[in-house]
Amino acid sequence: MSNSQPATIEDVARIAEVSIATVSRAIHMPEKVAKSTRLKVNQAIAITGYTPNAMARSLRLGRSNMILVVAPDIGDPNFSSILVGLENEARAHGYGVLIGHTQNDAQRGLEYLKFFNSNQAAGMILFTGILPFGHQTLTARLPPTVGVFEPVFNGGIPYVGVDDVEGARKVVDLLISEGHRRIAFIGDSHTRLAYGRRRSGYEAGLAAAGLPVNRQLILEGDGTVESGRLALEQLFMRDDLPTAFMCVNDQTALGVTLGLKARGYDIPQDFSVTGFDDVPQAGFMSPSLTTIRQPRTAIGKHAMALLLELLSDRAPSETEILLRPDLVIRNSVGPPPPRR
Amino acid sequence: MSNSQPATIEDVARIAEVSIATVSRAIHMPEKVAKSTRLKVNQAIAITGYTPNAMARSLRLGRSNMILVVAPDIGDPNFSSILVGLENEARAHGYGVLIGHTQNDAQRGLEYLKFFNSNQAAGMILFTGILPFGHQTLTARLPPTVGVFEPVFNGGIPYVGVDDVEGARKVVDLLISEGHRRIAFIGDSHTRLAYGRRRSGYEAGLAAAGLPVNRQLILEGDGTVESGRLALEQLFMRDDLPTAFMCVNDQTALGVTLGLKARGYDIPQDFSVTGFDDVPQAGFMSPSLTTIRQPRTAIGKHAMALLLELLSDRAPSETEILLRPDLVIRNSVGPPPPRR
DNA sequence: AACCATGATGTAAACCTTTACATCGGCGAG
DNA sequence: CTCGCCGATGTAAAGGTTTACATCATGGTT
The missing domain is CATH 3.40.50.2300 (Response regulator)
Known part of the structure; x- marks a missing residue:
């Protein structure tokens, strides 16, 4: 039954007493082969446990x-x-x-x-x-x-x-409706298109509410936890704090959250924080994170x-x-x- | 240069003015071919941008x-x-x-x-x-x-x-040295060998300290956050609480932690919790998780x-x-x- | 000078498929 | 009865490699 070598199409052909061409056809173009032969072939396949050699197949076919x-x-x-x-x-x-x-x-x-x-x-x-x-x-x-x-x-x-722009828009709109006026954007980037789009949404939201875009409140980041922590430190050094941190993704938000907690602040009493992506951990953070769900x-x-x-x-x-x-x-x- | 079809060994052979066998040898057994030919072949390879067809190769070789x-x-x-x-x-x-x-x-x-x-x-x-x-x-x-x-x-x-047994042993030993006597083991399993081993370490540690193994304090689990939360609820229903929860992995520990916090307890003041694996999030949990590092x-x-x-x-x-x-x-x- | 070992290269088969083309038999139409 | 067509099947080539074997030239030995 299960010999040392895997069965080839030839083994199947021999057992089914047909040619290898017929076996191949029985597999790939069943309608082209007589019902009785098809049956024999299928039995032979079952007996040998044949599975087509994918490499030979795509070598021949020129595609995989x-x-x-x-x-x-x-x-x-x-x-x-x-x-x-x-x-x-x-x-x-x-x-x-x-x-x-x-x-x-x-x-x-x-x-x-x-x-x-x-x-x-x-x-x-x-x-x-x-x-x-x-x-x-x-x-x-x-x-x-x-x-x-x-x-x-x-x-x-x-x-x-x-839709990154719209997602970001939903976030700012929420923050604004809660009463925030000074909202920082953490995680701007020239190389990551998605982050750029999220920033556009952020700016659009501010504009729609008649709020100014304050370049001091837009910080760079690469989407890592560390980048969030870092950006937070920069803001604190400048002593010109926002009331909410809108982060480019959940990891960044985690960094900001950790930094804020390390300084003894409470979220959301002292500051609000938002993420983007809704990674599996977002619900487990403390406080659990308000964010945008990626489908x-x-x-x-x-x-x-x-x-x-x-x-x-x-x-x-x-x-x-x-x-x-x-x-x-x-x-x-x-x-x-x-x-x- | 870059025609529509990828270059084959034959293209290389033609340009190098040798046979395909020589090309193959120049690649795989360079010492078997004269230095001057080797040079020609390498140039031809560079010109054509040839890379061997991996499928044809392992079809022939019978291995990949x-x-x-x-x-x-x-x-x-x-x-x-x-x-x-x-x-x-x-x-x-x-x-x-x-x-x-x-x-x-x-x-x-x-x-x-x-x-x-x-x-x-x-x-x-x-x-x-x-x-x-x-x-x-x-x-x-x-x-x-x-x-x-x-x-x-x-x-x-x-x-x-x-070494799961030893890892678990280190955890219990720590808990015992902190003064814990009633230590629960969360995440026992019949199907997951690693978890069984961790439980052995747990029992060995208790035994070494002369503590009894209390079957009431050993709960099943499948290593998910949810399983941790569930086990915790079971323990609370039985009203026979341990002072420390030794969890079979970090996810389980997260579940236990969340459950405990939901009930208003502080960690580690009211209860101690440990994990196993040191997943990347372990350091970000609150409180940060004492656990075993996997190399x-x-x-x-x-x-x-x-x-x-x-x-x-x-x-x-x-x-x-x-x-x-x-x-x-x-x-x-x-x-x-x-x-x- | 004849011979042989040695080293470099070429020829062709094999790996397992798929498929164009050929073959064959049967059947319906004339 | 013959012809042509059609459906079912077989034959063989091709796809890109590797490698056993054959070939050939060279140079050293006797």
């Missing part, structure tokens, strides 16, 4: 049914649920998913690019906001690619994510659907899909303290 | 240089750093890493098994404490495999992880080294590698309250 998902950091709390969406959609269409982990190392990114020479993958999903290889000349020879979660910096790449599995699903559309080279119906962000109100926002 | 890493949940906070260790070691030996995500679905596990028929992967790292496919007959035809982080339930599979990248490194040893079918030097667990003392442990 694998999609490469490239992420700089597998540990990103947003990644896992997006992956689930990607995988489910992929498998529903007969595709599989490989995960590539670049650790922000262009060298590694390049290695994954080789996958496409060998047809080891047919397309690529980019979880990084940037092309994962240094600025090679090869922009031309890029495989079909879709960005998720964060628009791809180098431009021109279809993208699926949440993560939906993002994954749409992104994969878009990529498969690209692969079937029907012209893709759209090139940027923006999903609706939902505000999640928890306990980190309150009215500003009476005076300061 | 990819290692499949199977995890039920990519989002597990322990996974990412272990992966880094695995990857670094793999690439140092010319191997690459593929990540398989099973979502605890045996069907998916089986699909990954097909990788080995096609030689898409040469070996497998199991991050799940269990064989990721239902109980197939195929235990015999298992590819070279190493478990990480959690011993593999179905037995006989080499394993690299932390995650080291685990990955050793596991991959062991697997590569297995692959080279030198008999592996050892079949279980246990790394030293370190106690990380933070702020969730204190002496028990004066009376109760």
